[in-house]
Amino acid sequence: MSDALIEPLGRLRLGVNIDHVATVRNARGSAYPDPVRAAKLAEEAGADGITAHLREDRRHISDTDIERLIETLSLPLNFEMAATDEMQAIALRHKPHAVCIVPEKREERTTEGGLEVAREENKLAHFIAPLRDAGCRVSIFIAADPAQIEAAARIGAAVIELHTGAYCDFHAEGKFDERDAELARLRDMSAYAHSLGLEVHAGHGLTYDTVQPVAAFPEVMELNIGHFLIGEAIFRGLTPAIAEMRRLMDEARI
């Protein structure tokens, strides 16, 4: 798609992922630092949404965190979860603004790949239908792969979130040819998903060094960023860390 055909798509939203505030809390089994307090600060710092991943093993965010976020947040909550009956029941009880379906393996350190939508199309179509009926915007976390995008459109997802982890890893490892090839795939697949009527989000592993090329894709409407921001908050504080990310995103969008 040529740039001339892309309409201006407006301000890029920033979803701040607060999982790793809970990681630090859980390292000592204490009540602090409180991810809900971090979510409120993120709101004041200019976040457009809060993202939290309730993992099957509850390694960071807990069920109580989700309840408290739903009760106290004025920002929309993007609830990341695996496609399991347990998580579906929790999402249907709380009805968050958005539900992002992610693959989840117990042994992985973080969400390593995108969801295999094409392989599990029928199962996922049935899985997301009640969430959609409950008013949640359903997003599917996938790699920049046309087969996955087409399957996400067929099952009736409103949104896809493109996994930027490989792009960020190549950058960190100094593999710049591979990084640029992955970036080109992300750019092409953002345009392709948009042409199929899907709203496009992106995230995973983004830092101050890697955010701008992705933020510049006109079809991308939202970035979800967590681990780097929580780490950076140790050095500059959460509000300045988020404000700098916001500034870089806005600069890339001009």
Ligand code: PXP
């Ligand atoms: N988007 C999705 C779907 C994720 O699973 C995660 C990690 O929980 C993120 C974004 C944020 O990734 P990071 O913490 O590396 O910024």
